[in-house]
Amino acid sequence: MKKLLIANRGEIACRIIRTAREMGIATVAVYSDADARALHTRSADEAVHIGPSPAAESYLKGEKIIAAARETGAEAIHPGYGFLSENAAFAQAVIDAGLIWVGPKPSSIEAMGLKDAAKKLMREAGVPVTPGYEGEDQSVERLKKEADAIGYPVLIKAVAGGGGKGMRKVDAPGDFEAALQSCQREASASFSNDEVLLEKWITSPRHIEVQVFGDTHGNVVHLFERDCSLQRRHQKVIEEAPAPGMDAATREEICAAAVRAAKAVDYEGAGTIEFIADASEGLRADRIFFMEMNTRLQVEHPVTEEITGVDLVEWQLRVASGEPIPVSQDELAINGHAIEARLYAEDTAGGFLPSTGRLDHFDLGVEGRIETGVEEGDMISPFYDPMVAKLVVWDETREEAIEQLAEIAESVEIWPVKTNAAFIANCLRDEDFRDARLDTGFIADKLDTLVPSDEADEDIWQTAADFIALAETQDHEDLPIGLRLNAPGALRATLSHKGEARTIAAAISGGDINATGFVDPERAVVFADGQSFVFERQSRGSGAGAAGDGAILAPMPGKVIALDVADGDKVKAGQRLMVLEAMKMEHALTAPFDGTVAGLEAAEGAQVQVEEVLCVVEPADE
Template sequence: MFDTVLIANRGEIACRVIRTCRRLGIRTIAVFSEADADAQHVRLADAAYPIGGPRPQDSYLRGEAIIEVAKQSGAQAIHPGYGFLSENADFADAVEAAGITFIGPKAASMRRMGSKAGAKELMQAAHVPVVPGYTGADQAPDLLAREAARIGFPLMIKAAHGGGGKGMRIVRVLDEFLPALESCQREARNAFGRDRVLLERYVTRPRHIEIQVFADTHGNTLHLNERECSAQRRYQKVLEESPSVILSPAMRKQMGDAAVAAAQAIDYVNAGTVEFIVESDESGTPTGFYFMEINTRLQVEHPVTELVTGLDLVEWQLRVAAGEPLPLAQDAIRQDGHAIEVRLYAEDPEAGFLPGSGKLERLRLPETNAHVRIDSGVIAGDTVTIFYDPMIAKLIVHDADRASALARMRDALSQCEIGGPKSNIEFLERLVRHPAVVNGTIDTAYLDRHLDEFMPQAEVDRGLLLAAATAQLLSQEGAARDAAAASTDPTSPWAIADGWRLGHAGKRDLAFLHRGDRLLVSAHGSGGNYRIEHDGATHDVAGARLSDGELSARFDGESRRFTIDLDAQRTVAHDGQRRLRLEPVGVYRRDAGASGDGGNRVLAPMPGRVVVVKARAGDEVRAGEEVLVIEAMKMELSLKAPRDGRIGEVRAAAGDFVDADAVLVTLET
């Protein structure tokens, strides 16, 4: 085993590797960019070294700088994590040339799998089933269009290098092919440095199944069973689980054997993931499977495999890289219970899942135990930056069966609260309760077809609003008592926050903002007994108590319990199924309205880099027509004209970095 390992990555995967190394008594070295100087992986490691500016190309993609740190620190091995340089064959070669062990497959295996086109050809030779398509080196647009017509529609354009859903487009008619090809190639070039694509027949109602494989240098190759990742939005996985609900024992064995054959075909060593697409009939019964790709690294969703097998895959990676044989044989791999993973992101689902950034003013996550696991690279007070993926944490649960695991996930999500950037928590809560997930019928395109079914509802639940108002009233009274106790006259009746006034019954008004709308609530009473008025209706609250984040009371005679998260910036009420997030504001505050000229401007929705400018001063545009494309947080954002009109000014050029809310294009008034 190694004495010192350098982790060439950041965020939760760097923290994950550090914790396993610490358990094994291995010293760890971290590297960090200017944006990550105070990051958690830097604080957890035994030593950490700066490697450049905040952009990935100035830091985490600088292989030579990382290798130099490894030499200086005496690291014997480099763990690449996932993303960045983890599947870069040139980096793996350079690490080995420097006399340092690369914890992953050999560069030759990566090169065979680094091209999806070449990988498909190899798999065909190894008798692994593949989707019909085109994988040729000739990338002339006219030829690709002819091949697309031959394959038939719908079809998928895929970047031949890379992964993570980048550089993928579904095309349904020939007229859409060339514009989609141009967009796909540009995204692939920006993400992976190469713009080669392949074409595949698009399988309708597909399910996404991946098999975790491992191989050592002693000729042993095995698989650790499957993960299902069919819940996806725009090819990005949003829920992963193991085992799959659709695989029969016979198909599970067939896919496991095919995955092992795929790994052996490229002389694979260490951890990898063989991804398959499963085709189903109208009833949802699987009718066959096709090879998609091999990810030559650890996957983001590897914890679900760890929880059902009881294994530490990072430890296996370290041992295999150190020359040890695989710790177990195929028949010793167990599959115990059911595990599910979701990812908490700083993003706004209601704004097209726009990535967010900013300080995590509040980060409340469930306690970890035998059933709940948290993998995270941030804590409260850290900043989600614009330069990297906006993932906050991975939430993973495990239980005896799928129904119990789903119940665990619902409970764990109800305990989460994020303050600062917007998050996808409410989206995930609706996801794990949706019939397509509960019944195990979701396919990879379902979310994109029915996204509105998963969006948080705009209307305010009356019960949650009453709970939030009651919690605020109790909190105000508690604060008044504390202030009175600390004053020179702790028994003064004027220190009681009950709204009492000479000549009339006490009344207190509360105001909240909800999705930009102002909500007014009036209350009479104190000490946990209130009459609350809102929107013309009156409700009686009796016996209200707020303790350790839980509110219990009788609302119009019905006893109910809520989880409450309350501070000066937010009041969040949760009834176990739904949540209501409110911003307390002054009763007499006037909220600024829109500027009034939003229809004449195109603004940057977040900080980013301008990739393409399609508008020129004087051009006529129609509402919804794309005028710019910016890149932020590893994704492209299309900015469109807000109305029909003529372009007045274009204030940005390709390559410019822009701040959030910067005016990029104006329309003539």
């Protein structure tokens, strides 16, 4: 293999490029309009444009990717994760084109691609599976009957799903039909397949997965387990390896089951067997059930690399070239503890809505292992997943790794895009997390305490005032961090934050400012504990609320996929008005109070821009 095309973008493309370069393999990137100047595009030896910004018109166009490989003379295609990585038809098309597919055989992808068929296959292979229904009868009546028989709560899952898409927990019979319709709609939009299966909802569930690897010589090994229980809306936030509380006997049994699962589909390359564990009495082998297999490299693969010393991408490239797995099972061992956090561009205080825009200030520090696909000045696009980076640490103990990662998260400096860095730090510093009292409901149960306030405290107000006063006094707009101050006292700064204006005496009569941030002609930005706090200079208004009370604004660019009201409709507080789809997620917009819908501008199927007025709810007469 002399030249490799990466059929992906962002941090995983950069990750693959790095290993390929170390192995002396030339790389080819593909990019959409939105990624013309992206880091992965700039990092590869060559780059080929494959279409417009929407993934459906670029990164999901297999024929364009294969054409790019032929055009550049690439001999192999690595799909990364997401997009076409688990598309058996694309894998076969790559092979039919005479190219090397860096992944499992299409037949293995097909065997594990549909969750219902995969569960049947695993049951036959002696792998424990969760009780549920995987039948062909998809009528509402049959599905509801099966759910009643399983017993609530139940989990509805798209058979072709993944990444948390097409999944709904149903707590009571009366909620089943609405949840089913929502699940089917999302599954159809995401996977062009609205079929579902049902599973018993596990009490105190922990998400445990095992990294497996196979080659073309019949060898299959495991690289131990990961715990991915900290999730929000089925999307993983923090992953670690090994799983805390996993004893040697349970580890041996679950890893052996994972190897059996891989062998049952004649697996080649990197894959992950995902299990759900009933952890109500700790991790026990007889309470761990197969969920699904991901027939690709996982987002969280770095924690496995950190505890085993293996480069999984290097293994992928070697095995795809026909080489055997470099080591035997007996040569693999766990060393220390690794934790990864997914740094997302999202407004945690604003309901975790995605945050897009240019990274005018971007500093993730120098500690740990940072996997990212962006640099300062790059754009966070509304077209793709909002993950900015993966923050990865290794240490000798879990306690030391937790503390190291928490400090890194609290040191993140990003502006004006908002991130979940402070939220990550709060999760890591939570006493239950530190004591490994985990399950997949951890974040949902503690959300109110984990979401950081976006209100500036008195120290942050004071720091902003100090920054502004110093800049105005010394005519220095770019304030160096830790600058020694010798300005006279009694300086005052007028500033505003989130609509509140203050005039504050600056404390800069000497000494240092022990905070980070910057000042420009319009504002001061203070970074603290993973958040950015913005203060307008001379009480410049923020423009917040300009649309007036009752105005329903688009929280981000997106598409209206459901419209529930018409002009003149009476609505109640909290009633759903419409559903906006953006960055792979559905967002329900609701009435802020009882009233009447007026000025409806939104239309089903319409694309809308951030802060566009979609309608107005006029308050009901008291």
